[in-house]
Amino acid sequence: MSAPAPHFPAPAVPESTPEPAPDLPGPAPRNGGRWPVLLLPVVALIPAVIAVLQLGRIHPDEVYQALEPAFWRVHGYGVLAWEWKDGIRNWAVPGVLAGFLKLAELLGITRPQGYRAVVAIPQAALHAWSLWAAYRFVARRAGPQGGELAALLVGLYGPVLVFAGRTLGESFSASFLVVAMEALDRRERTARAGLLGGAALGMAVVTRYPSAIFVVAALVWLAAAKRWRVLAFTCLGGAVVAAGLGVLDFATWGTPFHSFLAYARFNVFSGEAAARFGSDPPVYYVRPFFSAVPLWAWGAALLGLASLGQRRAVSLPLWCAAVYTGVLLTTAHKEERFLYPGLVLAVLAAAAPVAVFIRARAQAAARWGLAALAVGTGLGAAAFFPSTDLRADQFRAIVAATEGGDAHGLLIVNEGLWGAGGFFYLGQQMPWLTCDWPHDGAFQHAMRDRTFNRAVTFEDRALPELQAAGFRVARRIGRETLLIRD
Structure with missing residues (x-):
């Protein structure tokens, strides 16, 4: 078994000829056409x-x-x-x-x-x-x-x-x-x-x-x-x-x-x-x-x-x-x-x-x-596999939030740090925070700091609070809502 088997070109055979058994590999395959x-x-x-x-x-x-x-x-x-x-x-x-x-x-x-x-x-x-x-x-x-x-x-x-x-x-x-x-x-x-x-x-x-x-x-x-x-x-x-x-x-x-x-x-x-x-x-x-x-x-x-x-x-x-x-x-x-x-x-x-x-x-x-x-x-x-929520619409919303060059800070609502896209998907060095609820410290800080002029919220969580702080709905991307504050 250790010595290499000699290899000869396979002759043309009719389609009905039995193939090698699945566990017994034959010679190296030739290209099957283009x-x-x-x-x-x-x-x-x-x-x-x-x-x-x-x-x-x-x-x-x-x-x-x-x-x-x-x-x-x-x-x-x-x-x-x-x-x-x-x-x-x-x-x-x-x-x-x-x-x-x-x-x-x-x-x-x-x-x-x-x-x-x-x-x-x-x-x-x-x-x-x-x-x-x-x-x-x-x-x-x-x-x-x-x-x-x-x-x-x-x-x-x-x-x-x-x-x-x-x-x-x-x-x-x-x-x-x-x-x-x-x-x-x-x-x-x-x-x-x-x-x-x-x-x-x-x-x-x-x-x-x-x-x-x-x-x-x-x-x-x-x-x-x-x-x-x-x-x-x-x-x-x-x-x-x-x-x-x-x-x-x-x-x-x-x-x-x-x-x-x-x-x-x-x-x-x-x-x-x-x-x-x-x-x-x-x-x-x-x-x-x-x-x-x-x-x-x-x-x-x-x-x-x-x-x-x-x-x-x-x-x-x-x-x-x-x-x-x-x-x-x-x-x-x-x-x-x-x-x-x-x-x-x-x-x-x-x-x-x-x-x-x-x-x-x-x-x-x-x-x-x-x-x-x-x-x-x-x-x-x-x-069915995997059963994980890919949050693809969230990542597309994050990318959209930084387009145009006017974004200075981003708040992501209803997501944690490790579920977000990092600086890779922001594409620039700018402050960004994640939070779950309006009473979270990160949310309150972003509402007070006007540097944060972009927000993305999953399934409209905290949408009324964001609008009350001066944000307006710019786009809806799947289950995500992108908001802008002037």
Whole structure:
């Protein structure tokens, strides 16, 4: 198994010829026509376009662990969360985003939605790479057309459309994990495959430390499969990335691996994360899991049960997803977004048998119908996962409040500090406050201080009090009301 298999061009065969078994990868796939080259980038761009046009946030970390630190790096001001004071995060992702923010500044792009689009470029490219990897992974088992279907099943999977354009650690990490799964699945050029797979696993950890669980699971799988050469080069590729993290932490925090060790102490060994942010039983994940898994993935599970009599190994992405989900169930602090990387790998694993099944249908109408049904059911999962209110209209209202150059101070009503968009979405250095009720100190201060001449209120909370203080309604943006005081 450790020696690379010889590769010969696949001969032309009739469509009815059986495809390789889903867990037995064939030779490296050839391009299935122009579809991957022309349409795959379009599918990959959809999450970025949604995130830029919609704005909002799945979780405060989307702003305060990525966008706001990057803005601070470029402009010298911003809101830094406690993690950036205690050194519990590394500067890899904010550093890259800061570079693209600087590029936007050089290009004269100063509107928040404009430079948010520029910041989306590296993430969109990473997501496109992951969809290309999904295509190759499934094409080995189901042929080029099966790979094309898999790229659609993964790329148009509802949670992917929601998450893949968001600047969350889970989003970056999931893309790197898909790349790693495809690389470690290769049977040719095993040294290169191991180096790439190890580097991608390393980057998945750099962008999100809990993804170290996937690394351990992948190494165990390679050892169990006795793919020793791939395992060795995977460790080498990961070690190179780890060394880079050590250098980065030394340059930014003064000690190699400072952020990783601080993160482990806080979240794993001390129990502080559960004490500060709460803990939940394993049943917490039941509803989000079952609402996020598409029907065609359950169909893949049924196909797997039907083939239990055949000797087939568990695929690498399915194994990693199962191990990761099992660890999540035992972890005290739980959030829906934590499921996302495991869901993506599970969907990747399920796409292979589903593509084989659909391609085996004799009638073209049946193939097209089943493919459309699979894509549609996967797309529908976006309505249920995540269940978080994105507050997209609030972020659009904040951006609108600072247009025109006449805004000097902003009050955001019915929102807390960590739910707001930070200086990144204000786009300029100006005072801003958040509050919940008219009797809050921040609200009273803003009413007295005429510097605050813009206000945004969610669901019209404190609207009469704002109008009594001289504010007038300028625009309504969804559930938000934008007010101006002359």
